[in-house]
Amino acid sequence: MQVENSHTTASPSQDSDPMTEHKAATRLGLKVATLRAWRHQGKGPAFLRFGRAIRYLASDLDDFMRTNRHQPISESIG
Numbered sequence: 001m002q003v004e005n006s007h008t009t010a011s012p013s014q015d016s017d018p019m020t021e022h023k024a025a026t027r028l029g030l031k032v033a034t035l036r037a038w039r040h041q042g043k044g045p046a047f048l049r050f051g052r053a054i055r056y057l058a059s060d061l062d063d064f065m066r067t068n069r070h071q072p073i074s075e076s077i078g
Contacts, residue, residue, distance in 0.1 A: 018048055018055035027061055 024045070025032045038044030039054070045064035048055040 016058065018057060021054050024056035024061060
Protein backbone atom coordinates (compact mmCIF):
# COMPACT_ATOMS: atom_id res chain seq x y z
CA MET A 1 0.00 0.00 0.00
CA GLN A 2 1.39 3.38 -1.02
CA VAL A 3 0.75 6.56 0.96
CA GLU A 4 0.52 9.80 -0.99
CA ASN A 5 2.59 12.73 0.13
CA SER A 6 0.23 15.58 1.00
CA HIS A 7 2.80 18.11 -0.24
CA THR A 8 2.75 16.75 -3.78
CA THR A 9 -1.00 16.18 -4.00
CA ALA A 10 -2.97 19.34 -4.62
CA SER A 11 -5.95 19.79 -2.36
CA PRO A 12 -9.32 20.34 -4.06
CA SER A 13 -9.31 23.94 -2.93
CA GLN A 14 -6.96 25.61 -0.54
CA ASP A 15 -9.49 28.43 -0.68
CA SER A 16 -11.70 26.35 1.65
CA ASP A 17 -9.03 26.20 4.37
CA PRO A 18 -9.95 28.30 7.40
CA MET A 19 -7.97 31.55 7.54
CA THR A 20 -6.90 33.66 10.48
CA GLU A 21 -8.62 36.92 11.23
CA HIS A 22 -5.51 38.72 9.96
CA LYS A 23 -5.77 37.05 6.55
CA ALA A 24 -9.54 37.59 6.48
CA ALA A 25 -9.14 41.28 7.29
CA THR A 26 -6.52 41.64 4.55
CA ARG A 27 -8.80 39.88 2.07
CA LEU A 28 -11.63 42.30 2.92
CA GLY A 29 -9.37 45.35 3.05
CA LEU A 30 -10.22 45.97 6.70
CA LYS A 31 -8.42 46.14 10.00
CA VAL A 32 -8.54 43.18 12.38
CA ALA A 33 -10.10 45.51 14.95
CA THR A 34 -13.04 46.06 12.61
CA LEU A 35 -13.70 42.32 12.33
CA ARG A 36 -13.44 41.97 16.10
CA ALA A 37 -15.85 44.85 16.68
CA TRP A 38 -18.32 43.39 14.19
CA ARG A 39 -18.16 39.99 15.91
CA HIS A 40 -18.96 41.58 19.27
CA GLN A 41 -21.83 43.52 17.65
CA GLY A 42 -23.20 40.40 15.94
CA LYS A 43 -22.38 41.81 12.51
CA GLY A 44 -19.89 40.97 9.79
CA PRO A 45 -19.08 37.71 8.03
CA ALA A 46 -19.75 34.28 9.51
CA PHE A 47 -16.82 32.87 11.47
CA LEU A 48 -15.64 29.72 13.20
CA ARG A 49 -14.59 29.56 16.83
CA PHE A 50 -12.20 26.88 18.06
CA GLY A 51 -11.82 27.73 21.72
CA ARG A 52 -10.28 31.19 21.61
CA ALA A 53 -9.13 30.86 17.99
CA ILE A 54 -11.25 32.62 15.36
CA ARG A 55 -11.16 31.47 11.74
CA TYR A 56 -12.97 32.51 8.57
CA LEU A 57 -13.83 30.53 5.45
CA ALA A 58 -13.23 32.15 2.07
CA SER A 59 -16.74 31.15 0.98
CA ASP A 60 -18.23 33.03 3.95
CA LEU A 61 -16.18 36.12 3.13
CA ASP A 62 -17.32 35.91 -0.49
CA ASP A 63 -20.96 35.60 0.63
CA PHE A 64 -20.53 38.58 2.94
CA MET A 65 -19.10 40.69 0.12
CA ARG A 66 -21.92 39.67 -2.23
CA THR A 67 -24.64 40.51 0.28
CA ASN A 68 -23.08 43.90 0.97
CA ARG A 69 -22.66 44.82 -2.67
CA HIS A 70 -24.63 47.89 -3.71
CA GLN A 71 -25.35 49.10 -7.21
CA PRO A 72 -25.51 52.84 -7.75
CA ILE A 73 -28.89 54.07 -8.83
CA SER A 74 -28.62 55.84 -12.15
CA GLU A 75 -30.59 59.01 -12.56
CA SER A 76 -33.10 59.08 -15.37
CA ILE A 77 -32.28 61.50 -18.13
CA GLY A 78 -35.29 63.00 -19.67
